[in-house]
Amino acid sequence: NAGVTQTPKFQVLKTGQSMTLQCAQDMNHEYMSWYRQDPGMGLRLIHYSVGAGITDQGEVPNGYNVSRSTTEDFPLRLLSAAPSQTSVYFCASSYRLAGVRGTGELFFGEGSRLTVL
Amino acid sequence: EDKVVQSPLSLVVHEGDTVTLNCSYEVTNFRSLLWYKQEKKAPTFLFMLTSSGIEKKSGRLSSILDKKELFSILNITATQTGDSAVYLCAAMGTNAGKSTFGDGTTLTVKP
Numbered sequence: 001n002a003g004v005t006q007t008p009k010f011q012v013l014k015t016g017q018s019m020t021l022q023c024a025q026d027m028n029h030e031y032m033s034w035y036r037q038d039p040g041m042g043l044r045l046i047h048y049s050v051g052a053g054i055t056d057q058g059e060v061p062n063g064y065n066v067s068r069s070t071t072e073d074f075p076l077r078l079l080s081a082a083p084s085q086t087s088v089y090f091c092a093s094s095y096r097l098a099g100v101r102g103t104g105e106l107f108f109g110e111g112s113r114l115t116v117l
Numbered sequence: 118e119d120k121v122v123q124s125p126l127s128l129v130v131h132e133g134d135t136v137t138l139n140c141s142y143e144v145t146n147f148r149s150l151l152w153y154k155q156e157k158k159a160p161t162f163l164f165m166l167t168s169s170g171i172e173k174k175s176g177r178l179s180s181i182l183d184k185k186e187l188f189s190i191l192n193i194t195a196t197q198t199g200d201s202a203v204y205l206c207a208a209m210g211t212n213a214g215k216s217t218f219g220d221g222t223t224l225t226v227k228p
């Protein structure tokens with residue numbers, strides 16, 4: 001099992017450029033989410049999905065777009081990159097019901113380090 | 118707005134010391150409190166606690182939840198340099214995909 005796979009691992013963008021961070025999981029998890037982590041801080045939720053075709057905003061959704069056309073994939077789009085979006089991005093997935101098919105913990109990808117100049 | 122606060126933000130100890138990390142939370146429809154360890158890369162899961170007063174243990178690590186006072190602690194005994202990491206606390210409501218994280222405690226264990 002690959003778990004949660006994120007690409008690319010590193011990316012440098014210029015202000016105003018757009019890009020997509022890819023995320024795929026092979027554990028048949030219903031829930032998928034995107035977090036960003038800034039230096040010295042915890043993880044802040046950008047967007048999340050409870051299943052294919054359903055997405056919702058987290059704490060810091062502005063400037064990002066998501067879609068969930070399949071259970072496996074949950075791409076994150078930066079519409080017009082800004083320096084404030086320089087961060088490490090983590091994709092995560094989990095089972096829908098804690099204690100039924102798992103403990104409810106998040107399984108994380110290895111992260112994507114994005115720098116916006 | 119859901120909120121998780123961890124303390125201290127950083128801690129430096131020597132090998133063999135015992136440490137206690139704190140996590141307080143305010144989460145709508147609280148369901149679970151999770152602890153993660155983050156070294157260089159992605160967080161890895163340590164514990165999930167859902168019931169008050171029941172200690173979870175894994176080797177030298179243990180954790181307990183107080184649902185009345187809305188906090189949890191993570192204890193690490195006989196610390197080793199390999200315990201050096203950021204420890205993250207996350208509170209989960211009924212929506213398991215929407216965990217709220219604290220800012221983490223950076224633990225440094227010196228030889």
